[in-house]
Amino acid sequence: MSFEFMEAFKFIQKKTIIHSLDPRTKLLLATIYSILAIMFEEIFILFFIFLSFFPFIIAGQLFKKWIKSIRGMTFLFLLLIIFNTLFSTFSKSISMILRIMIMVSSFSLFFLTVHPDDLMLSLLSLKVPYNIAFSFSLSFRFVPTIAIEAQNIIDAQKSRGYEMEQGGLISQAKNLIPLLIPLIVCSMKRAFHIAESLDSRAFGSTKNRTYYYSISFTKKDWLLTVILIAFFIFGIIVKLFPDLLPNWLFWRFPV
Amino acid sequence: MNLIKFEDFSFKYDQAQDFVLKDIKLNIESGKFILLCGITGSGKTSLVRAMNGLIPQFYHGEIKGDVFVKGKNTKNVPTSTLSRDVGLVFQNPENQLIAMNVEREIAFGPENIGIPWDEMDSRIKECIKITDIEHLRKKAPFEISGGEQQRVAIASILALQPEIIIFDEPTSLLDPKSAIQILNLLKKILLEKKISTIIVIEHRLDIVLPLADEVILIDKGRIIEHGEAHYVINGEKFLNSGVNIPKCVSVFQKLMNQNIFIGKLPISIEETKNLINSIK
Numbered sequence A: 001m002s003f004e005f006m007e008a009f010k011f012i013q014k015k016t017i018i019h020s021l022d023p024r025t026k027l028l029l030a031t032i033y034s035i036l037a038i039m040f041e042e043i044f045i046l047f048f049i050f051l052s053f054f055p056f057i058i059a060g061q062l063f064k065k066w067i068k069s070i071r072g073m074t075f076l077f078l079l080l081i082i083f084n085t086l087f088s089t090f091s092k093s094i095s096m097i098l099r100i101m102i103m104v105s106s107f108s109l110f111f112l113t114v115h116p117d118d119l120m121l122s123l124l125s126l127k128v129p130y131n132i133a134f135s136f137s138l139s140f141r142f143v144p145t146i147a148i149e150a151q152n153i154i155d156a157q158k159s160r161g162y163e164m165e166q167g168g169l170i171s172q173a174k175n176l177i178p179l180l181i182p183l184i185v186c187s188m189k190r191a192f193h194i195a196e197s198l199d200s201r202a203f204g205s206t207k208n209r210t211y212y213y214s215i216s217f218t219k220k221d222w223l224l225t226v227i228l229i230a231f232f233i234f235g236i237i238v239k240l241f242p243d244l245l246p247n248w249l250f251w252r253f254p255v
Numbered sequence B: 001m002n003l004i005k006f007e008d009f010s011f012k013y014d015q016a017q018d019f020v021l022k023d024i025k026l027n028i029e030s031g032k033f034i035l036l037c038g039i040t041g042s043g044k045t046s047l048v049r050a051m052n053g054l055i056p057q058f059y060h061g062e063i064k065g066d067v068f069v070k071g072k073n074t075k076n077v078p079t080s081t082l083s084r085d086v087g088l089v090f091q092n093p094e095n096q097l098i099a100m101n102v103e104r105e106i107a108f109g110p111e112n113i114g115i116p117w118d119e120m121d122s123r124i125k126e127c128i129k130i131t132d133i134e135h136l137r138k139k140a141p142f143e144i145s146g147g148e149q150q151r152v153a154i155a156s157i158l159a160l161q162p163e164i165i166i167f168d169e170p171t172s173l174l175d176p177k178s179a180i181q182i183l184n185l186l187k188k189i190l191l192e193k194k195i196s197t198i199i200v201i202e203h204r205l206d207i208v209l210p211l212a213d214e215v216i217l218i219d220k221g222r223i224i225e226h227g228e229a230h231y232v233i234n235g236e237k238f239l240n241s242g243v244n245i246p247k248c249v250s251v252f253q254k255l256m257n258q259n260i261f262i263g264k265l266p267i268s269i270e271e272t273k274n275l276i277n278s279i280k
């Protein structure tokens, strides 16, 4: 499950309107949708919030990835339904699932469409110090490398008779040790070599660093920002004055 | 002018038993294509680490003597500052590529030293052209082959425009044809005076020797020979050092041992051709 789920957060280069938005706009999008998801627990309202997110997924050509990430969470959803229904109500469990779907969708849209280096630039524009922002984007860069390394280690250990999926839960956890130790050692070595090469390329040699790429707020960013904020305010109003809405929106499952 | 100067420099890694560099006296002058050779473990990589301050700033250990880069003592000036004078392309390209695409990779060095956008852009274009990687421009480092990574690593150092560039086995992941291409390219950069000195560590002597002005031969941490290429190649020490001696040299050396040939050993195909013609 886990790897498939991670796929939903890995940047892919595409030319769509969503990709071309400023990262800060997309961060706002993810944040507002997440807050709205937490604010409400009525199934229909959550469902409409969820529906209203769909155009973004379509516009960003992310449908397949998105389906994958949702599918990756089926197990979690099942657990949620079972436990929530046992300890509270079926309706609660459905709204919980909708909430999680909204939050996961909105953040996966962010990570799928924001280039890690642009992520760094937006962190910088939010006054995060360069060193921290840079190490953030560096860790994104090395995720695939370390994934390949992990696969190599698995293959190497397998060729020595190692079996990962054997025995019960505890012995499976123990089975991870021959994987983790070489992986950690390799990663530490790698980190040292990366640091060495950063220094050899003048990293941190001046405070007046320049940037080849820049991010900028364009008209469509402003437009979307305004719409999002209006949407958010509308959400707050509805929350404060639920009488404004028709009754059926508050419908629940009888169980 | 002396670009790099070693004054009786010795170094021992922290965990090691023995000194890995011993009593190094060395002057690196400008305008040279220098080949640094020696067998595996002889200390080539360690020697170049001492040229941009990685030894002793990154690799700690016991030091004797000093190294100066354009008059700056490498003990006191940080590597990140020295990197403007000395560019080092590492043996393993994988760990030196840190950006998500090739273009950003090349931009990284110039960004770090605060180059204005217009100049940065023209440097990037130039370096991409020199190393012939236009088609990789938007690719991520993990999407391209080892040889392509090496080209990108070279481009990313060129973009810093250091006076001295050191290549630690720049062609180890390349096929012979691309290796020749890359090394000739380095020579061309030097001749066009884009860089004033190039130091190359390379095991394929048959390809580099024809390009080299100077050869440094290192063995067990000592520089046992250093001088003009022909001078070093013709010396006993070179022939007995265990390095990968090119065919043209070894053939004529055998002839020499059998007293069939007397004279200077040829270091390139061109010289071999001339030599054979002159014998006829």
Ligand SMILES: Nc1ncnc2c1ncn2[C@@H]1O[C@H](COP(=O)(O)OP(=O)(O)OP(=O)(O)O)[C@@H](O)[C@H]1O
Pocket (backbone or CB within 6 Å): B013, B014, B015, B016, B020, B038, B039, B040, B041, B042, B043, B044, B045, B046, B047, B059
């Ligand atoms: N970080 C280190 N710590 C301790 N010892 C080291 C370190 N790096 C290298 N050595 C040792 O120093 C010696 C010289 O290594 P170095 O890498 O300089 O050789 P080299 O000539 O570059 O070899 P190669 O041709 O294999 O790259 C070797 O015996 C090596 O084991």
Ligand SMILES: [Mg+2]
Pocket (backbone or CB within 6 Å): B044, B045, B046, B091, B168
């Ligand atoms: Mg080496």
